[in-house]
Amino acid sequence: MSLKPISDIGEFGLIERIAGIAEPTLEAVPGIAEGIGDDCAVYALSPSKVQVATTDLLVEHVHFDLLTTPLQHLGSKAISVNISDICAMNASPRYALVSIALPSKSSVTFVETLYNGMSEAARLYKTALAGGDTSMSLNGTVISVTVTGEAVKEHLTLRKGAQPGDLVCVTGSLGGAAAGLKVLTREKGIMVEHLRHGESYERDILSNLKEYDEAIRQQLLPAARIDIIEFFHKHNIIPTSMIDISDGLAPDLLHICRRSEVGAIIEEGKLPILPQARHIADEFQEDAVNYALSGGEDYQLLFTLKSDQADLIAPHRDITVIGRITPADEGMLLQDIYGMTIDLETIEGFDHFTGKE
Ligand SMILES: [Mg+2]
Missing domain, CATH: 3.30.1330.10 (PurM-like, N-terminal domain)
Incomplete structure (x- = not known):
């Protein structure tokens, strides 16, 4: 029996092995x-x-x-x-x-x-x-x-199905959940210190931290975008691929690209980052773009759409086109605000077994 620890192969490595054993069933x-x-x-x-x-x-x-x-x-x-x-x-x-x-x-x-x-x-x-x-x-x-x-059956949307030329779209705003977690983790430290000294502490986190309320709400009380699915059904919009953002925009887009065998280019300037996440990132001397790319837990929908359906989503204020799908050999890139490109495949979400981001 191999004694290799799970942390050596990580969460995705583990899922691959489990999938291999489950497949014959x-x-x-x-x-x-x-x-x-x-x-x-x-x-x-x-x-x-x-x-x-x-x-x-x-x-x-x-x-x-x-x-x-x-x-x-x-x-x-x-x-x-x-x-x-x-x-x-x-x-x-x-x-x-x-x-x-x-x-x-x-x-x-x-x-x-x-x-x-x-x-x-x-x-x-x-x-x-x-x-x-x-x-x-x-x-x-x-x-x-x-x-x-x-x-x-015709509505069913998988991670595979994206084609070069498709638009890459995202709902809502990004980075809030990771920013909220930053604030909550800091608050926990303060809380633990108070308790250690036998002092009382007001435990209503949301009213204590009003200036961070949107980010904290995104972390503690995320909403699934069932309203977007209803919008799709009402307007007969069928994305070519879709995933929800649980790990972070970069690793979740990578799932779409791998399953669809395509590449993608995303424009940093178009990312709908929660303004409060930017303020929190400044406070922690970090970059809110990283919260959006690898923070995860935003539970927004990331989907691709045939470009001739762009008019159908245009009236929706909570859907943003952030890039487009490219052929697989062009890779998965982020174009920053200066026009430089960064390889998104090097950015990974949090892995429970390795503890690494
Ligand atoms: Mg998911």
Whole structure:
């Protein structure tokens, strides 16, 4: 047996190995149209309809810190990050299964507050909380959410499908979640110092840090862009490829480029960076562009579109064209405001197993 640690191959290396072992099982079920490797697995329900399914884990001390995360927000985020993956398939969510592992000393109110947050988000996305499991945990809280959705077959949008000449588009603003995390991490340090000295501390993070509210909200309470999917359906817009931005613009665009076997060029000057993220980056003497490229957790949609459909998205104020798809041999580039190009493939998102960005 090999004793190679997971940190040697990283998160994507691990997923590749798991996919290799899982692949033979796909043949047993003829309806499976997409297995591991996209935002959701896809199963053909009928010749015209597909079911999509996704699952996400939130682990205490890895994905969230209870010192800086209001429980209701955590519940809401656990649902939103999954709905975001359903949206990334151009599908509509249906129901969620929620499993939770808790230390036995957790209070009943803790669990109820968490589920109230989930219930509020689920109602917003017209998704049913339809089942799940509970277990005792010896070390911290773990939340696992699985969400299913449905799409008309012609609407289904995968990571593959982008063609040279297509527009690269992004929704909303970027960099806010990473900037918010910076502020929260600093605040946690201050909080821990107060507690160490036996002093009380006002724990309402959002009202304490009003000047950073948009960025913190983006980190603690991201919203899945179901409104964009509804806009697509209403105007018969079908992107050629799509992904949600969970790892960062650069690594997520790389997923589209690899699966579609294309390259891309992005213009730095067109990136819709959250103004507050710029202020926070200045305060930390960092670059907000890096928050957008590799910070992740913005849960916006990154998609490509045939250039003759540009008129259809133009009226939408929350969709920005940031670049275009190129042939694979041109690579994946960022053109900065001076016209210099930077290789985006060298920028990676956060890897849970290597701990590196
Ligand atoms: Mg995703």
